[in-house]
Amino acid sequence: MTRRRWWLLALGIVLLGWILGGEWVSIHAHVPENHFIDALPGLSFLLAGIVALDQRPGNRIGWLMIAYVVVSYLGNWGNLQVPVAPAIGSSIGQQLGGAILAHIALSYPTGRLRTRFERAVIGIIYGVSSLTSLVILLAFDPRAAGCTRCAWEPAPFPSRTTVMTANLVAQRLDFILVLLFLAAVWLRWRRVTPAERRALAPLWVAVGVVCLVDLLGAFASPFPVRQPFAYLVWELQSVLYVSVPLIFLWGLLSARLARSAVGDLMIELDKPLPPGQLRACLARALGDPSLVVAYARDGLDGWVDADGQPRPLPEPGSGQQARTVTMVERDGQPLAALIHDPALDQRLVCAAAAAAGMMIANERLQAEVRAQLEEVRASRQRIVEAGDAERRRVERNIHDGAQQRMATLALSLAMLRDRVAGDPAIAACLDQAAAELKQAIAELRELARGIHPAILTEEGLPAAVEALADRSALPVRVHADFNERLPGPIEAIAYFVVAEALANVTKYAGASGAVVDLSRRNGTLRVEVTDDGIGGADAARGSGLRGLEDRVSAVRGSFRVENPPGGGARVRAEIPCDG
Amino acid sequence: MLIVDDHPGFRAQARALLVAAGYEVVGEAADGESGVRVARDLVPDVVLLDIHLPDITGFEVVERVGGGPGRPVIVLISSRDASDYGRRIERSGARGFIGKADLSARTLAAVLGGAGP
Numbered sequence: 001m002t003r004r005r006w007w008l009l010a011l012g013i014v015l016l017g018w019i020l021g022g023e024w025v026s027i028h029a030h031v032p033e034n035h036f037i038d039a040l041p042g043l044s045f046l047l048a049g050i051v052a053l054d055q056r057p058g059n060r061i062g063w064l065m066i067a068y069v070v071v072s073y074l075g076n077w078g079n080l081q082v083p084v085a086p087a088i089g090s091s092i093g094q095q096l097g098g099a100i101l102a103h104i105a106l107s108y109p110t111g112r113l114r115t116r117f118e119r120a121v122i123g124i125i126y127g128v129s130s131l132t133s134l135v136i137l138l139a140f141d142p143r144a145a146g147c148t149r150c151a152w153e154p155a156p157f158p159s160r161t162t163v164m165t166a167n168l169v170a171q172r173l174d175f176i177l178v179l180l181f182l183a184a185v186w187l188r189w190r191r192v193t194p195a196e197r198r199a200l201a202p203l204w205v206a207v208g209v210v211c212l213v214d215l216l217g218a219f220a221s222p223f224p225v226r227q228p229f230a231y232l233v234w235e236l237q238s239v240l241y242v243s244v245p246l247i248f249l250w251g252l253l254s255a256r257l258a259r260s261a262v263g264d265l266m267i268e269l270d271k272p273l274p275p276g277q278l279r280a281c282l283a284r285a286l287g288d289p290s291l292v293v294a295y296a297r298d299g300l301d302g303w304v305d306a307d308g309q310p311r312p313l314p315e316p317g318s319g320q321q322a323r324t325v326t327m328v329e330r331d332g333q334p335l336a337a338l339i340h341d342p343a344l345d346q347r348l349v350c351a352a353a354a355a356a357g358m359m360i361a362n363e364r365l366q367a368e369v370r371a372q373l374e375e376v377r378a379s380r381q382r383i384v385e386a387g388d389a390e391r392r393r394v395e396r397n398i399h400d401g402a403q404q405r406m407a408t409l410a411l412s413l414a415m416l417r418d419r420v421a422g423d424p425a426i427a428a429c430l431d432q433a434a435a436e437l438k439q440a441i442a443e444l445r446e447l448a449r450g451i452h453p454a455i456l457t458e459e460g461l462p463a464a465v466e467a468l469a470d471r472s473a474l475p476v477r478v479h480a481d482f483n484e485r486l487p488g489p490i491e492a493i494a495y496f497v498v499a500e501a502l503a504n505v506t507k508y509a510g511a512s513g514a515v516v517d518l519s520r521r522n523g524t525l526r527v528e529v530t531d532d533g534i535g536g537a538d539a540a541r542g543s544g545l546r547g548l549e550d551r552v553s554a555v556r557g558s559f560r561v562e563n564p565p566g567g568g569a570r571v572r573a574e575i576p577c578d579g
Numbered sequence: 580m581l582i583v584d585d586h587p588g589f590r591a592q593a594r595a596l597l598v599a600a601g602y603e604v605v606g607e608a609a610d611g612e613s614g615v616r617v618a619r620d621l622v623p624d625v626v627l628l629d630i631h632l633p634d635i636t637g638f639e640v641v642e643r644v645g646g647g648p649g650r651p652v653i654v655l656i657s658s659r660d661a662s663d664y665g666r667r668i669e670r671s672g673a674r675g676f677i678g679k680a681d682l683s684a685r686t687l688a689a690v691l692g693g694a695g696p
Contacts, residue, residue, distance in 0.1 A: 403658035407679030463665035
């Protein structure tokens with residue numbers, strides 16, 4: 001038994017206690033009615049509600065039936081000899097039940113109200129019922145309720161007249177509300193197709209029964225001693241009421257309704273669906289909001305969702321969150337897998353999958369493209385990151401190898417030079433060699449810096465950009481609103497954006513200066529290089545800018561080159577840097 | 580004077596150059612940890628310290644050895660340029676920086692500011 005079922009069982013037991021406890025309270029308060037018959041409709045709603053919740057998870061009708069049980073038996077608990085109980089029982093207990101019943105009927109079979117008119121009608125019914133409940137709760141007068149022995153605390157504004165008026169108004173309004181409700185039912189009848197009309201047969205039967213019960217209400221009385229005929233009518237009314245939830249339940253579970261759900265699905269699928277909406281459609285049709293559609297990869301193991309993200313299938317029998325996997329196949333090849341609540345009717349799932357077959361095949365192709373795109377993106381990012389790591393390694397090797405040896409060589413030459421000071425020819429030759437070596441060291445250093453600047457590794461982006469600005473031939477101002485370190489590849493990409501942009505400004509822009517702005521907001525690093533030159537920078541032309549654009553977009557960033565009308569150019573990159 | 584550098588060829592040349600210039604080289608170390616140990620044992624006046632060492636950085640060695648009265652004066656060296664370290668050299672507490680290729684009695688005296696051999 002699943003965890004959900006245990007919960008439902010526990011809920012059923014608690015509500016059984018609620019109904020029977022209410023009757024027990026009535027018996028002890030010597031309420032002269034047939035308590036067995038009074039309990040019958042509640043038991044019927046409870047049974048239907050629990051079975052509906054179990055068999056159609058995600059459908060609200062089950063919950064509405066449970067709510068009906070809770071509210072309807074508040075009246076019996078109102079006989080309890082404790083403060084406020086009679087007031088609550090007489091107000092909420094007697095006013096809200098009908099509203100919930102109307103809600104069940106109009107939202108049948110999905111548990112959702114479909115049109116604005118239906119929502120308005122149900123809203124008005126709840127509104128009026130809640131308002132009369134509130135008025136009675138505030139003005140509850142025990143004498144008006146006919147109870148002289150009850151113990152309670154007086155309501156804030158006890159008034160017999162107010163309570164009687166509220167009850168009277170509620171009765172008069174009831175008539176109008178019933179008419180509104182019937183109008184909504186009639187509109188629904190007109191709206192649906194003949195096939196759906198047949199599928200909705202339980203609704204028409206139940207509405208008929210409720211109307212009959214309401215009519216009989218005028219002649220009914222639960223007290224046999226005073227009015228024997230009215231008591232018989234009351235008994236008949238109760239028995240008829242017992243049938244209402246069972247009719248709905250039968251409808252909910254019947255194959256006809258299942259076919260109608262599949263019919264709804266086919267109508268929905270007739271229109272083009274935005275990506276990812278197929279899952280929502282299937283979930284609605286099957287009444288399982290937790291339903292997941294996983295698509296089979298093309299020639300690969302593994303499953304993806306509509307966005308192309310990996311979506312592994314659940315392991316069979318994996319603990320409490322047990323899910324059932326229904327395979328959708330075409331020509332023996334797996335197309336998709338529906339991962340759903342085990343309580344769903346397997347035949348219904350298969351019917352829905354068959355109805356959505358073409359859409360599933362389409363969406364699978366789209367998911368495959370998205371998955372491939374995602375893989376390309378990820379591999380692009382890995383290539384950029386590997387390139388960055390390789391640059392660091394090369395710079396490090398230059399530093400540890402050639403630069404060290406050249407520095408040692410420079411020391412040797414200097415010492416040698418000191419020793420041969422007496423021989424001008426050799427001294428001149430050594431001076432020449434030392435000068436060449438110095439030049440070579442400087443060039444090698446510049447090369448290493450171009451490959452990967454050590455300061456970027458050592459001190460981070462703002463310091464590295466400052467150093468770059470210091471070495472620039474033009475005056476460059478740097479603003480940075482952060483000082484902390486970012487992931488290595490992000491720092492490197494941002495650094496090279498600035499370096500390339502500044503190199504371009506120096507070479508082509510004829511600018512008198514440039515400004516570099518580095519800012520970090522909402523997990524995005526923003527790099528902006530603005531100059532006051534002649535403009536005309538174009539990422540599509542220079543291979544340097546183009547290469548940068550590629551590197552920035554490889555880490556899901558954006559890169560733009562703008563030439564504002566006032567002159568100058570602006571290179572802007574936004575790079576996600578994960579907080 | 581103590582020389583801390585992982586490159587044996589450079590250490591040998593630096594030692595010869597310093598000795599020729601009249602400094603007394605009391606020890607050498609090839610990595611940061613042994614550099615810290617030797618500096619504490621021998622208490623040299625000056626430590627010539629490479630920034631890039633195989634275990635810890637020269638900056639960490641400065642933190643553990645230098646700065647404060649009675650402690651050795653530290654001169655950082657590197658085959659990179661000072662500008663490759665931003666303001667880190669200023670902040671480190673070392674007396675100064677000399678590029679490895681520029682190491683000589685003159686540049687050392689300039690950094691040490693008269694505290695010559």
